Amino acid sequence: MNTEHSGLRFFYLLFDLLLLNISIYMVYYNSPMYHYVDLPGRNLYILHANISELLAYILYSRQNYYFTDSYTERVKSFSIRFIILLFTLFILAEIFLPDGYYKGFLLEYTAFFFVLKVIVFYFIYKIQQFRYKNGYAHHRVAILGVGNSDLILGKLLNDNPSLGFKLAGYLSNKRLQSDFATLGELDELPSLSEKYKLNMLFVSDPAYFTKENTKMLLSKCNETGVRVRYILMKGYWNNPNNIGKKKESVRYFEMFNPQEIPLDSLTLRIEKRIFDIIFSGAVMLFIFSWLFPIIAVLIKLNSKGPVFFKQQRTGINNKTFMCYKFRTMTVNSESDSKQAQMNDSRITSVGNFMRKTNIDELPQFINVFLGNMSVVGPRPHMLKHTQQYSELIRHYKVRHFVKPGITGWAQVNGFRGLTDELWKMEKRVEYDMEYLEKWNFFWDIKIIFMTLFGNNAYKNAG
Numbered sequence: 001m002n003t004e005h006s007g008l009r010f011f012y013l014l015f016d017l018l019l020l021n022i023s024i025y026m027v028y029y030n031s032p033m034y035h036y037v038d039l040p041g042r043n044l045y046i047l048h049a050n051i052s053e054l055l056a057y058i059l060y061s062r063q064n065y066y067f068t069d070s071y072t073e074r075v076k077s078f079s080i081r082f083i084i085l086l087f088t089l090f091i092l093a094e095i096f097l098p099d100g101y102y103k104g105f106l107l108e109y110t111a112f113f114f115v116l117k118v119i120v121f122y123f124i125y126k127i128q129q130f131r132y133k134n135g136y137a138h139h140r141v142a143i144l145g146v147g148n149s150d151l152i153l154g155k156l157l158n159d160n161p162s163l164g165f166k167l168a169g170y171l172s173n174k175r176l177q178s179d180f181a182t183l184g185e186l187d188e189l190p191s192l193s194e195k196y197k198l199n200m201l202f203v204s205d206p207a208y209f210t211k212e213n214t215k216m217l218l219s220k221c222n223e224t225g226v227r228v229r230y231i232l233m234k235g236y237w238n239n240p241n242n243i244g245k246k247k248e249s250v251r252y253f254e255m256f257n258p259q260e261i262p263l264d265s266l267t268l269r270i271e272k273r274i275f276d277i278i279f280s281g282a283v284m285l286f287i288f289s290w291l292f293p294i295i296a297v298l299i300k301l302n303s304k305g306p307v308f309f310k311q312q313r314t315g316i317n318n319k320t321f322m323c324y325k326f327r328t329m330t331v332n333s334e335s336d337s338k339q340a341q342m343n344d345s346r347i348t349s350v351g352n353f354m355r356k357t358n359i360d361e362l363p364q365f366i367n368v369f370l371g372n373m374s375v376v377g378p379r380p381h382m383l384k385h386t387q388q389y390s391e392l393i394r395h396y397k398v399r400h401f402v403k404p405g406i407t408g409w410a411q412v413n414g415f416r417g418l419t420d421e422l423w424k425m426e427k428r429v430e431y432d433m434e435y436l437e438k439w440n441f442f443w444d445i446k447i448i449f450m451t452l453f454g455n456n457a458y459k460n461a462g
Contacts, residue, residue, distance in 0.1 A: 011267055013057050019120065020053050021046065023113035031108060045105065048096045049089070056085040071125045075118060082114050138166045139200040139227070139317065142192070146170050146180040149204045153231055153253060168196045173205065190224045199317040204231040204253075214258055221259070225318050225390070225397025230256040262439040263402050271441060272374060279375050280368035288362055295326055295359065302350040305331040308363060313380035316403045321372040323380055324363035328354050339385075339419065364406045376444040377405025378432040379416070389425050399432040402439075409435040409443075412450040 024046055060081045089106055132138055141157065143150050150170060157167045169183040171192070184192050192198060201221055208217060209230060221228040232254045263269055296307045309327040312320045328351025329335065329344075340347060340355070347355065354360040367373040373380065378399040381389070390396045410416070410431035419425045435443070 027109040052089040143202045145205045200227045222395045280365040283365045314386040326360040374403040380404035407451040
């Protein structure tokens, strides 16, 4: 998969530079030769190596070896860049390094660098295979139409599973009738998405690229919570102007995103994910580690039942996940269907304290660390409420285009807790939509600050 996303290429460059610098330090500090050989200007060697890798990447950066299907193709791709690196390295050495520089050091750390990449990429490849096999790393896709370009696209997806898409089938459209077996029609998308767990729709028929049809498709997909991508087979059609500026090139076709939101950017998602790992890891290490035994004992002494309350909730791309909380209620049969009410008899005395202080939410940092949730995002709802409100509130499922959060823009504006009236959930969705459309990293920091120190974050909307 080649991509024209500059941020993605920058991330791959940083990853290469990380492996290169690890190689330099490993060779410098572990080779017995350097106990006997003086290597002056170590930092100059490091600067020279990084500049050489940067130039090599600029000269050969088109191949995105993370997404090619074959591990052999990955090795081939970075082998070509490695050869370019060697030429660049020795050419620049004559300019940057002092006379009589030690060529053996250059050869040693570049050889270590190559071996390290072969090993690292092998593990990355195996992890991708495992994640795809277990359904963690792919979108379930339907293709609208059964024309030649649609069938070619379907074959390409089936032949290249590591692209991250699993083809569920085709949807028929009224423009092109065929005897080809399909999942159903476009008008049946809401029920088909539930039945086949669809979270993405590919459209390659240029008849849908008009403004009117684009508006119709976006409305239908937003109501269903399905992402839509326009696909152009390379060489078949000219790029239309109204279906999104950013595109990705994947083997034989180009992909456009007419539903684009900031967190569709892989670079920004990685930025957010790194912050989530650091923040949740710090909370678990410095707070959860000592607070958990205390809370666990209090819960056990206060009522019978488990320490944790586990409940299936709706996550990103309409996928369900197991959400963790400290148990605040007595064990009951209504926990998956009935929200907590004011003066709810099911809530224990310890549970009441935890709810008022939000301590019951702390185990969700485990969800954040595992990748099911983010520190900041739309709050995840129980499955029954997802079904209920998606029928009452238009575009409700759009909030599932990003990971759910422990806190969110709606919560710090006072819309949290009981939603006993429809307008309260409508306001939540309104704030969630604003967050999706205007997200930036510093907004997350602001929401965290407002959660910790603002008054509205602790008000119950009910």
